[in-house]
Amino acid sequence: MPPMLPVPSSRFLVPAPGPGARRAAPDAGPVDGRVPYAATRRDPLAMRLSPCRQFPAGPGNDYVESPSHGDERPQDGWRIMRSPLRRAPRGGLDHDGAPERGKAPEHAGRPPRAPGGRPLLGHVKPLLTDPLGLLASLPRHGEVVELRFGRTPTYVVCSPEAAQRVLRNSDHAFDKGGVFYENMRSIVGDGMATCPLAKHKRLRRLAQPAFQSGRMTGYARTIQAQVDAVTATWRHGQVLDVLPEMRSLATRSNLATMFCRRDLGPEVAGLRQSVTDFVDHQTILRMIAPGLNRLPTGRNRRYRASEARLLRFLDEEIAAYRKDGKDHGDLMSMFTTALDSDRLSDKEVRDTAMTVLLGGITATAVGHAWALHQLSQDSALDAEVADEAQAVAQLGQEHTAAEVMARLPRTRGVVAEVLRRRSPSYIFPRVTVTDTTIGSRRIPAGAQVLLSPYVLHHRPDLFPSPEDFDPYRWDGRDPHQVKGWLPFGAGESKCIAYELAFMDLTLSLAGIVRSWRMHPCPGSVRPRPRLHLEPHGLTLRLTERNPR
Numbered sequence: 143m144p145p146m147l148p149v150p151s152s153r154f155l156v157p158a159p160g161p162g163a164r165r166a167a168p169d170a171g172p173v174d175g176r177v178p179y180a181a182t183r184r185d186p187l188a189m190r191l192s193p194c195r196q197f198p199a200g201p202g203n204d205y206v207e208s209p210s211h212g213d214e215r216p217q218d219g220w221r222i223m224r225s226p227l228r229r230a231p232r233g234g235l236d237h238d239g240a241p242e243r244g245k246a247p248e249h250a251g252r253p254p255r256a257p258g259g260r261p262l263l264g265h266v267k268p269l270l271t272d273p274l275g276l277l278a279s280l281p282r283h284g285e286v287v288e289l290r291f292g293r294t295p296t297y298v299v300c301s302p303e304a305a306q307r308v309l310r311n312s313d314h315a316f317d318k319g320g321v322f323y324e325n326m327r328s329i330v331g332d333g334m335a336t337c338p339l340a341k342h343k344r345l346r347r348l349a350q351p352a353f354q355s356g357r358m359t360g361y362a363r364t365i366q367a368q369v370d371a372v373t374a375t376w377r378h379g380q381v382l383d384v385l386p387e388m389r390s391l392a393t394r395s396n397l398a399t400m401f402c403r404r405d406l407g408p409e410v411a412g413l414r415q416s417v418t419d420f421v422d423h424q425t426i427l428r429m430i431a432p433g434l435n436r437l438p439t440g441r442n443r444r445y446r447a448s449e450a451r452l453l454r455f456l457d458e459e460i461a462a463y464r465k466d467g468k469d470h471g472d473l474m475s476m477f478t479t480a481l482d483s484d485r486l487s488d489k490e491v492r493d494t495a496m497t498v499l500l501g502g503i504t505a506t507a508v509g510h511a512w513a514l515h516q517l518s519q520d521s522a523l524d525a526e527v528a529d530e531a532q533a534v535a536q537l538g539q540e541h542t543a544a545e546v547m548a549r550l551p552r553t554r555g556v557v558a559e560v561l562r563r564r565s566p567s568y569i570f571p572r573v574t575v576t577d578t579t580i581g582s583r584r585i586p587a588g589a590q591v592l593l594s595p596y597v598l599h600h601r602p603d604l605f606p607s608p609e610d611f612d613p614y615r616w617d618g619r620d621p622h623q624v625k626g627w628l629p630f631g632a633g634e635s636k637c638i639a640y641e642l643a644f645m646d647l648t649l650s651l652a653g654i655v656r657s658w659r660m661h662p663c664p665g666s667v668r669p670r671p672r673l674h675l676e677p678h679g680l681t682l683r684l685t686e687r688n689p690r
């Protein structure tokens with residue numbers, strides 16, 4: 143699940159014993175299994191964070207102040223606290239982006255700070271006024287670049303090697319934490335996408351069978367049926383409000399691949415409304431200040447009612463699947479019938495299902511909407527995709543999903559390019575749990591590190607003319623093998639459904655374009671960074687290709 147805003151990891155803070163203190167508070171221990179941080183300050187306004195751990199006192203188990211970083215800016219007035227017990231290997235990156243052990247760079251320094259920051263506010267203004275412009279400008283300054291939001295150091299990763307180093311996380315220096323994840327946990331629970339590393343591996347292993355390649359042909363048929371059902375309601379000349387309509391389609395496909403035990407027809411509209419309420423609730427302000435969600439406002443009450451409807455639905459379905467005990471070839475069967483003695487508990491199934499529903503539906507809908515927008519802009523490209531789609535429609539049911547996908551090279555190119563230029567997940571955060579390095583740069587413990595597909599996908603050296611929509615750049619190339627193309631992340635938390643999501647986008651696009659042509663309506667369409675990178679203001683007029 144997705145993105146977000148560079149915000150401080152406030153809940154990790156525990157009171158430090160006082161200005162100039164050199165030791166962690168004696169009772170400082172893990173908070174909810176996570177590592178808290180003590181702040182040490184030399185001036186009353188500035189603060190840097192350092193991990194506190196509960197170890198018996200004794201030689202070597204003390205906290206010592208390290209010498210200042212070589213290039214630390216004197217005006218910062220900071221010293222770095224470093225735990226002697228947990229020190230990540232320092233050094234450059236090997237070819238996978240993993241730290242090269244034993245190769246400590248002599249002159250590893252702090253990342254450069256992006257220009258344009260203001261005293262106190264830091265980069266808050268450019269973030270709020272032109273977040274995408276800010277992100278795209280960062281690689282000019284280095285492979286890791288510092289932004290400031292107030293006094294909080296945030297580091298944006300700007301090279302593919304550095305992104306691999308963080309996402310592969312072979313030394314466990316990074317974890318999911320901070321205000322964004324706390325906000326998400328309060329909504330989707332402690333599921334696979336939001337839980338800390340300590341819990342993640344097991345959840346991932348248990349859910350993985352639901353996303354294996356062998357399942358794709360069944361899912362492909364389910365998705366095709368949903369596309370047919372949604373497009374059957376469209377009329378020649380109709381103007382489509384594209385994002386809500388694609389949310390309907392994604393909700394149907396997601397529910398059908400997840401719960402095919404019975405027909406969910408009557409419930410789909412209510413569940414789609416819950417998903418919409420969830421997305422609308424995720425404003426930038428609420429992500430920065432999740433406390434706003436607890437105020438007794440009408441909007442919050444409506445949202446809570448929606449959330450309760452979703453949870454009730456999931457609880458009833460989990461109970462029904464457990465009782466039934468059969469494998470229906472859907473995601474929920476996989477989650478509930480695992481033979482593993484270490485199977486998912488009801489709460490784990492519910493939290494993971496929430497992630498899959500909310501994250502999966504919202505990201506996929508945004509991808510569909512951008513793809514339709516692009517085809518509406520280019521009639522020649524649209525015709526190519528329509529030809530492919532009509533050719534695969536002649537194939538019989540005996541073809542596997544992989545065979546169908548192989549016959550849709552142009553459609554796949556369009557999807558790969560949509561995921562590059564308008565990657566739905568445009569930014570997602572991590573926190574450092576120890577002092578560490580990314581490439582030749584030192585990153586202190588307790589910092590927020592932002593991974594951004596948007597940043598990488600708009601580097602002209604990796605993708606020439608990055609703002610051009612050019613699906614032909616993918617001819618003969620498998621995007622999953624292309625350096626710097628990371629719409630699904632990478633490493634241990636890479637989107638577990640990346641194969642399903644890519645197939646869904648491709649087959650749904652082909653299924654729509656086979657019968658419908660989209661025409662742009664007046665008005666501008668612009669990318670709006672919310673939970674995902676949405677096409678704001680997108681309406682399209684429909685014409686039927688072969689009117690009945």
Ligand code: HEM
Pocket residue numbers: 143144334335336346396497498499501502503505506509565566567570571629630631632634635636637638639640642643647
């Ligand atoms: C275009 C569609 C999608 C995009 C762009 C997308 C993107 C992502 C990204 C970037 C992550 C990694 C976030 C991180 O490392 O912090 C992720 C994780 C995840 N996604 Fe997706 N996703 C999509 C569709 C889906 C769908 C359809 C499902 C489920 C059916 C899904 C389920 C998940 C789950 C469960 C995780 C957490 C994986 C883990 O932490 O191990 N996603 N997704």
